[in-house]
Amino acid sequence: MPRIITCFKWVVDQADIRVVPGTDELSLDRVGYRISEYDRNCLEEGARLKEQYGGEVVGLTVGIPGAKKSIKDALSRGPEKAYFVTDPSFSNLEPGQTAAIMAAAISSQIEYDLIICGEGSGDLYAQQVGPRLAEMLGIPCAVFVNKIEIKEKEAIVECKVEDGVEVLALPLPALITVLPDINTPRVPGLKDTLAAGKKPVEEITLQDLNKSFDPYLETLNVRATSMERTCEKMDAGSEGIAKMVAVLTKAGVIS
Amino acid sequence: MAGVWILADNHDQILELLAAGRSLADDIGMGLHLLLWDREEKSGEYFSYGADEIILLPALADGQPLSVYIPLIAEEAAREKPEVFLIGGSNRCKELAARIATRLETGLCSECTAFHFNQDLKRLEMERMIYGGVGVQTVASTSKPQMATIPPRTFSPGSPLEGREGKTREITGALETPVRVLEKKAKSKEQVNIREAKVVVCVGRGLENEEDLQLARELAEVLGGEVACTRPIAEELHWLPEETYIGLSGQVIKPHLYIGIGVSGQIQHTVGIRDAKTVIAINRDENAAIFEVADYGIIGDLYEVVPQLTRAIKEKVKS
Ligand SMILES: Cc1cc2nc3c(=O)[nH]c(=O)nc-3n(C[C@H](O)[C@H](O)[C@H](O)COP(=O)(O)OP(=O)(O)OC[C@H]3O[C@@H](n4cnc5c(N)ncnc54)[C@H](O)[C@@H]3O)c2cc1C
Numbered sequence: 158m159p160r161i162i163t164c165f166k167w168v169v170d171q172a173d174i175r176v177v178p179g180t181d182e183l184s185l186d187r188v189g190y191r192i193s194e195y196d197r198n199c200l201e202e203g204a205r206l207k208e209q210y211g212g213e214v215v216g217l218t219v220g221i222p223g224a225k226k227s228i229k230d231a232l233s234r235g236p237e238k239a240y241f242v243t244d245p246s247f248s249n250l251e252p253g254q255t256a257a258i259m260a261a262a263i264s265s266q267i268e269y270d271l272i273i274c275g276e277g278s279g280d281l282y283a284q285q286v287g288p289r290l291a292e293m294l295g296i297p298c299a300v301f302v303n304k305i306e307i308k309e310k311e312a313i314v315e316c317k318v319e320d321g322v323e324v325l326a327l328p329l330p331a332l333i334t335v336l337p338d339i340n341t342p343r344v345p346g347l348k349d350t351l352a353a354g355k356k357p358v359e360e361i362t363l364q365d366l367n368k369s370f371d372p373y374l375e376t377l378n379v380r381a382t383s384m385e386r387t388c389e390k391m392d393a394g395s396e397g398i399a400k401m402v403a404v405l406t407k408a409g410v411i412s
Numbered sequence: 413m414a415g416v417w418i419l420a421d422n423h424d425q426i427l428e429l430l431a432a433g434r435s436l437a438d439d440i441g442m443g444l445h446l447l448l449w450d451r452e453e454k455s456g457e458y459f460s461y462g463a464d465e466i467i468l469l470p471a472l473a474d475g476q477p478l479s480v481y482i483p484l485i486a487e488e489a490a491r492e493k494p495e496v497f498l499i500g501g502s503n504r505c506k507e508l509a510a511r512i513a514t515r516l517e518t519g520l521c522s523e524c525t526a527f528h529f530n531q532d533l534k535r536l537e538m539e540r541m542i543y544g545g546v547g548v549q550t551v552a553s554t555s556k557p558q559m560a561t562i563p564p565r566t567f568s569p570g571s572p573l574e575g576r577e578g579k580t581r582e583i584t585g586a587l588e589t590p591v592r593v594l595e596k597k598a599k600s601k602e603q604v605n606i607r608e609a610k611v612v613v614c615v616g617r618g619l620e621n622e623e624d625l626q627l628a629r630e631l632a633e634v635l636g637g638e639v640a641c642t643r644p645i646a647e648e649l650h651w652l653p654e655e656t657y658i659g660l661s662g663q664v665i666k667p668h669l670y671i672g673i674g675v676s677g678q679i680q681h682t683v684g685i686r687d688a689k690t691v692i693a694i695n696r697d698e699n700a701a702i703f704e705v706a707d708y709g710i711i712g713d714l715y716e717v718v719p720q721l722t723r724a725i726k727e728k729v730k731s
Binding site: 287297299319323327392393394395411 | 503507515518519548549553590591594596597598610634637644647668682686689691705708720721728
């Protein structure tokens, strides 16, 4: 029966990011945070595999102390326990650091047969943490997976590749990154939310890990991307349609 | 020996990376080295496209995944110390890149869309999108090799130089992995090419049923365009092939005209249409984000608006 670690990240909600007027700077002053979209598929897959094969599922996240807010949400989606690896210096971590911190935390105290990560995170979308973590732990890995089966001591997975699908057999322990189409995340009900509040949360601090995690990349700048558009809205109805036909004619797509 | 290294798992991307790598290697004043495992390819062709050296890897045994090369490539890189290592952004190669970077204890700029070699600071400055496409981040690696994965079609392939030569060096080593490829299911090659289309009609989850794609098809037909979609339509509902979804993780297109119907306009989608000349949106929610990035929008039910529009265009064409 597999012991599964599902990983999730607390990310800024990009819909709240504003461009500072008249500049190409981004303002993150008023942003909300949430569990990264594809990590919900990751949490769901952990829960689903447990339903199918038994075993246990825990959640793991790395973040600043404020990321604690993500934990109850994550726990309402399946895991029986959460590991929260935290330090005030854990803001703006690059994937190499996040993976190294997770590897240190897992090696120090979490037993597992399978680690599941989302394909990429909603903020950076670097798609590196999963494969880097596997490499650090020295375990096999499969990425961009949309189907997982466990047979004996192996995971049989379907990986999406450009020219089709590759079916791989990975001996456990292994790491898998999942695509959003692997499942449809359940919407936690009141009962799940209440139960989540009672589940254990283990905090692991930087001191506990007793290591430093240095970046490899230096961010030189971040600029807003801009899209200048006319933004003219019209109502449905014959007038709007006629106007649209005029627009299309002017654009040269109908003659 | 340093140099610029490149690696990709398909011919088109090898040519793209050869073009980008060649000019970078010239900027740095170093050689361009191509890692290759496919013996059927004519290496001479890659020399004519700019490679100085081909580093030939041992052939894969049956059932071995590409990731089996990771230790061998990492060891070779640790020995040869390339200055820059550019890797194609296919799914398999993204895994290779992240794991090789881990072994080499270096950074990796994922999905790098542009780069520039800063001669004063002797470093590669690489751009990539963050926050779903709201921002562009420029990074530099403080460790070597300076690594990046490059999405397909970021660079154009160059032109071959007749008579240009290079040398091939084979590296050997055991290829061992506990992972087995059980099966490869090739997907049928769809003939749609939304990147070349002048007009793209894009459907989103506002469409209720697969049959309703017909509405989009009819509109595309009168405009001589192709039908594309958002990620959930392709990846969750599988109504259209994956090559036809637009956005951050899909295709980036530059048509004359894009018409989004029932598309909410999340940034991860709209980064793919930034360079469209004209953007039109049809959505029943007047606050939909798509209207902020559209030139013209019709607020209304697509089931009423689209057939009306198609009919009106037909009439206009006839007249
Ligand atoms: C890391 C990451 C990468 C991503 N990459 C991509 C990507 O490359 N491409 C991509 O497309 N998405 C991508 N996404 C997903 C993206 O965030 C959105 O979820 C997705 O684009 C939304 O698709 P949609 O507009 O079809 O659906 P929805 O957001 O569900 O929008 C449907 C819209 O249809 C409208 N509507 C409903 N009924 C009607 C009607 N009868 N008439 C008119 N309008 C109607 C609604 O008002 C709504 O605005 C990514 C997400 C993440 C986190």
